[in-house]
Amino acid sequence: MKRLILLSTVLSLTLIIGACSELKDEKSPTQGNSTIHGVGFANAASENSHAKFLQKNGLNTQTCKSCHGYSYEGGTANKSCLTCHNKPDGPENCSTCHGTGNETVWKDPYGNTNSTVRSVGMHQIHVKGGSLGSPVPCKTCHVIPSKVTSAGHLDGAAHAEIRFDTTSVFYRSNAVYSAANVTCSNTYCHGNFNGGNLTSTMTWTDTSSTAAQCGSCHGDASKATLKEKAFPKTGHTAATVTSDCGTCHNAVVNSSLAIINPSRHVNGRID
Ligand code: HEC
Ligand code: HEC
Ligand code: HEC
Ligand code: HEC
Ligand code: HEC
Ligand code: HEC
Numbered sequence: 001m002k003r004l005i006l007l008s009t010v011l012s013l014t015l016i017i018g019a020c021s022e023l024k025d026e027k028s029p030t031q032g033n034s035t036i037h038g039v040g041f042a043n044a045a046s047e048n049s050h051a052k053f054l055q056k057n058g059l060n061t062q063t064c065k066s067c068h069g070y071s072y073e074g075g076t077a078n079k080s081c082l083t084c085h086n087k088p089d090g091p092e093n094c095s096t097c098h099g100t101g102n103e104t105v106w107k108d109p110y111g112n113t114n115s116t117v118r119s120v121g122m123h124q125i126h127v128k129g130g131s132l133g134s135p136v137p138c139k140t141c142h143v144i145p146s147k148v149t150s151a152g153h154l155d156g157a158a159h160a161e162i163r164f165d166t167t168s169v170f171y172r173s174n175a176v177y178s179a180a181n182v183t184c185s186n187t188y189c190h191g192n193f194n195g196g197n198l199t200s201t202m203t204w205t206d207t208s209s210t211a212a213q214c215g216s217c218h219g220d221a222s223k224a225t226l227k228e229k230a231f232p233k234t235g236h237t238a239a240t241v242t243s244d245c246g247t248c249h250n251a252v253v254n255s256s257l258a259i260i261n262p263s264r265h266v267n268g269r270i271d
Pocket of ligand 1: 035036041050054076078079
């Protein structure tokens, strides 16, 4: 009798351990293999991962639904995507391909992180904001799809569409984005305002750019002192501006011309 109990304990323990490791194989992104899709399909680190497969196929997850279910709940494949992609709308949640916005580097939907790649470019500094200005929302430069399947989103076009938001305080009707040159010209932020460098052109993928220097957007970056660099083209003359810039613009700069409040600089109004 005692031996029987021991045997059955050992047996059920083996079963539990067995079941656990089976569960792990199914759900762990580091181990998932698939007989239909091949080794490593559910393994994020594999060259054969479903993410890499999707990246090579325009990130279209609609074709997955025929087997994995219309809400990705499992379907006839009996494998749910929602076990791993557990945010609202599962794999179609914006963060699946665009991240949460808290990443320390910008990763495009294909996994690129190098700023010289146009789909990466200067996103990080614009979207996160920095010492010169507040974060710029996506909709300032793009049309925002409400769903993954919205018209114009995954349209197979070679590059993302740039559509400046006409309702933004930053909007200037003569601002242009050139997809051919990957440049922005005549934007408010980079100088298209009274006294600014009205027609300055910025290259989105130029990592050596001096775009963040005083004088790039207003004034003259080649001058020696910060005061001379930032000095606007009109409105001020050396004669009228004898005091520190911070005397009048004390919400934005201090007497040594450090930007003390980025949210008041490049914000659509003169402070
Ligand atoms: C023809 C039916 C079919 C289509 C279409 C299909 N799958 Fe699957 N998929 C399955 C089946 C069946 C399984 C479970 C059996 C297996 O893993 O081999 C599976 C398993 C998986 C797994 C592993 C899940 C796990 O928990 O181990 C992933 C990941 C996956 N599929 C992703 C996708 C993606 C992404 C697409 C669309 C690009 C897709 N599948 C399209 C049938 C399909
Ligand atoms: C075993 C867990 C797991 C399952 C099941 C799973 N995924 Fe994923 N998926 C991941 C992980 C982890 C990543 C992130 C990979 C990375 O960042 O390299 C990912 C990435 C993705 C991406 C983003 C691709 C990109 O890089 O932009 C899409 C889209 C996606 N999965 C769709 C699906 C669909 C559709 C299914 C079901 C058919 C599915 N996934 C099932 C774990 C899973
Ligand atoms: C399955 C992956 C995936 C998901 C999920 C996804 N996107 Fe995208 N998104 C992409 C890809 C790929 C592109 C580039 C497509 C192109 O230019 O044709 C893109 C482009 C964009 C762009 C740039 C403008 C454009 O349309 O080219 C914006 C903005 C955007 N997505 C926002 C969103 C929002 C908001 C959501 C959630 C409602 C979302 N995306 C969900 C893959 C995805
Ligand atoms: C300051 C303007 C600006 C802002 C803000 C901005 N983008 Fe972009 N985005 C661009 C430019 C410029 C490109 C490159 C377009 C090209 O390749 O011609 C781009 C490209 C992209 C692409 C690349 C798609 C592809 O296939 O080439 C995606 C995806 C994207 N943006 C999503 C977003 C999302 C999501 C946000 C907000 C979190 C955002 N962008 C904010 C300017 C911006
Ligand atoms: C005596 C007060 C005063 C001082 C000192 C001053 N500004 Fe201004 N600044 C103004 C006023 C007033 C405006 C708004 C003028 C207008 O609406 O045209 C302005 C506007 C600006 C603008 C927006 C462009 C423009 O011409 O309207 C910039 C850029 C600027 N100042 C930078 C500076 C810098 C850099 C310094 C230091 C070299 C400085 N200011 C010193 C009063 C001052
Ligand atoms: C990316 C472009 C850009 C750069 C680089 C830049 N500025 Fe500005 N600056 C602006 C814009 C746009 C305005 C117009 C007013 C606004 O939107 O705040 C402005 C306005 C100002 C003003 C007037 C007060 C106000 O309203 O903000 C001061 C002072 C100023 N800048 C100082 C500086 C100094 C000092 C530097 C270098 C540390 C600098 N700026 C670099 C874009 C820039």
